[in-house]
Amino acid sequence: MSITSYIFAGTAVAFTALLGYLSSKTSAPAANARKLGARLPPGPKQNPFLGNISNFPQERWYLKFLEWQREFGDLVFINLNVAGVTMLVVNSLEIAEELGDRRTKVYSSRAQTTMLGDLMYTGWTLLGLSVGPKFFEQRRIAQKAVGPTAAPQYDEIIQEHIASLIKDLPSTSGDPFDAITPSLGAIIAKVAYGRNFYEKHGDDLIKLSLENMELVVSIMTKFWAVDLFPFLRHIPAWFPGAEFRRIGQRGTYMGRKIQMEPFEFVEKSMAEGTADDSLLSRFLPDSSVSRENVRDITVTMVSASVDTTSTMITHFLYAMALHPDWQKKVHNELDALIGDGRAPSFSEIEGLNYFNATWKESIRWKVVAPLVIPHATSEPDIWNGFYIPEGCIVHWNVGFMLHDPRIWGETSEEFDPGRFMVQSDLPDPTWLPFGFGRRICAGRFLAQRMAMQFAAAILSAFEVVPLKTDDGQTLGPGNTTYHEHTVRRVANFRCRYVPRHA
Template sequence: MQAVQTLLSNASPVQLGAAATALICVVLVYAWSTKIHPSSCCYPKGPPRLPLLGNSHNFPTENWGVIFNEWQKLYGDIVYVQLPGMPFYIINSLEIAQELFNKRAKLNSERRIGYMIMNLMGWSWLPAFMSPDALHGRIRTLFRRGIGPTKMPSKDPLIERKAQDFVLDLQGVRGNPKSTVLNTVGMVIIELAYGRGIVKEHGDEMIALNLEAMNLLEKAILTVWTVDLIPLLRFWPSWMPGGEFKRSGAYCKQLVDRIRQWPFQMAIERHKAGTLDHCFADDLMNEFGTSFEVRDTLANIYFAGVDTTSTLIIRFLHTMFIYPEVTKKMQSEIDSVVGRDRSPTVKDRNDLPYSNAVWKEAIRYKCSMPLGIPHSSNEDQLINGYFIPKGSIINPNFGSMLSDPNIWGDPDVFRPERFLSSDASALPDPTTLIFGFGPRICPGMYFADRTGFHLVIAAMALFDINPLPGESVPHPTKVQYLKRGMRLPVKFDCVFTPRDDKARQVLSSLALSR
């Protein structure tokens, strides 16, 4: 203090004036950096916008993952896009995503889904679309009770039995194994939810119903609905010209209502009669009764789990197809741990470090589900000096995070060994990252990872994945992927050939035991 007084008494008026100006500047800069300025110029960079139309003209209608990665290279870790009435942010950096969705979870865990999907098509009960309120919290609790990390081991017998069906079905595949994988995962999920008896009697019908509703939802998500932009249209009579949106909404709603009610009623009847197998429905009804939350948790599992888990498995099998030398290494690890006389069990996983590394790398490499479900902000905020207004859509780009050269060094190289090196613990875990963030992180992640890994290990223990006769394995750089949200290979024509006589024997004895 003394020193300050001495300095002041020795200073000239000009020096005092300069010091005061500097002090005021420091105070103003501090105030500026801690206060949010809605009118500020500090929006992140983004693709060129047109007056009034914003980015409506150059926002992609497909291939989002690839285009968002190109934008990352041009505009950086936060990209700003202006859609009609909707500021849209693409978050390409893991660090920024963790700040926004984990540390500031209270500000950034909303969803913003339109009236058409929520009200007219009847999807407001899907937890992925709900606001993070008390009901959403209760449904997440039910998920934890049924398929949380401590519950999953009780599902191992189901997963192992279905893995046996899977390898038997793969024997017959000539061409793309997609439908075999989708059918297996669909059956695992429906049996997990409603039990073996219901699946035996109604499984195919339930899958068909769910698929139809899911296709309608997928199309609806990719459509800009006029009723979402002009709320007055909500009162437009469905029989009037232009009322098609109401009629197609009503059609979807009756499908969705059937998906929620019909299997649940069957499960209630069997539960009362004591004939319901041990399953998710049984666990939840024993603990929580037959509330609508229980019904909706069960009905959601198929939508949320089938396409996603199947995509991971198909992409893994395809990666093994194009990297046969990795398949060989994995098989020799499986042989040394499991032997050749039995099928792998879920518990074998802990003893398969190389196979686990391949699973992680297959999820990371050219990420199959590059975009999560967009979050929305419920308050104005600043991030790294950029402004995000309340009501913005904030979309994590996993594809960019999983191919960031600052994290991965050589992201375009398929190299499972990166997860076995001495500094592997510093790497993000793709088997966690792709499931999202904060209070909205995927509640099905333990199920998807456990089931997915076991199904692929069961397949790799017995089969080589070869090209069809007369064709050859495509070079990894020549592979093309679909331009949809789930990036499956455009062409995956293969044949699952039993590795040798030992594998044929295991398959024959499995077939006999059915």
């Protein structure tokens, strides 16, 4: 036999072995299910060697998941096992509450990827931590700092920044997100690190935190070659095609900067006796918790809250601008119960029926985080005869749940706050985008409290009037565009603010 023949034969054997390996990896979940007398949930057709690699979306996962929901129903199984990945998309609120809230032992882990956990330096955050001692201690600190009994203490600083924003809005027009974000960022930075830090470094921190969070959430909605082949992490950043390494370096730089610089500032101030009130200055002396966990949960609260809270308010204003009849009803209610255009307190807001109905409906209609942040299973599970593998990434399709016609009826796609005024048994949409079970957002009470006070104050003082889109069109649901990441924000909404009181 010639050398060429040996090479050909060797190549054929290696290729055959590779196909056999890929086939076994792809078929493993089904084989494991059969051993347990179960079956895999339905899902898109798989290639026998590559699973769903070829038909999985490169971006805009949420829109593809909606298509698959229509085709496959409440559970959609995706097999990317050639990459060591399986996914489950949960489209039913009832099933999500069963798995996410009542089977927390199984469904509370987090997928650990090379890109996010290693190259992007996010594994230390509460969002990236696996369930364990660090996770639970950071949750306990957050509960004490911004939980339901702690959140009201921040109303004074919230109202202070609302008053400043209200003064500026008459001369402002454009994207509400851009107008609101600096105020919310200032509140969070002052709460976390104190006024002294904010005055010296606050604007830079907010800008860097927003950039870092935007980069992280964009990474989370894409597949990266380094996650399929972890050895690629050793490729130098200058190597052609190694964009993921350069992104990782940028993410690591920002992550370390926002983790350490505010902490070191407050720590030094405490040593010098010049520290003012902040979460860090209050919790660092507490010997019952580690200094590292106090530091890291504070970073998470700053990084994860501004973008989502600003988006909630933006979507509320979008709904009001497109539905002036409902905006007028809220105006009349505010005038009758509050009067003179002042910013209502949170306790007053709780008694505003029209406002609360429109607030809930705006969150339901334009979901801020339609897939929230995915969980992962810590062990295999069987639900209703379906096998769910260990390490399966679980996407909670809250975007569909909040438009599920089985819950919301034939008008599920329409903006109709009246549904909350005539039906008392509807789910509360204000909590669903914050997630499920042990991993539900720890800062949700403060986020809701801030967002509702800002939204009510703006409508108390102004009529929100939509502007034409950049291409001269009248904005409506049919021509609305979105920033498509973990946070899904209306992208082309512009408005102006017309004072309602002299």
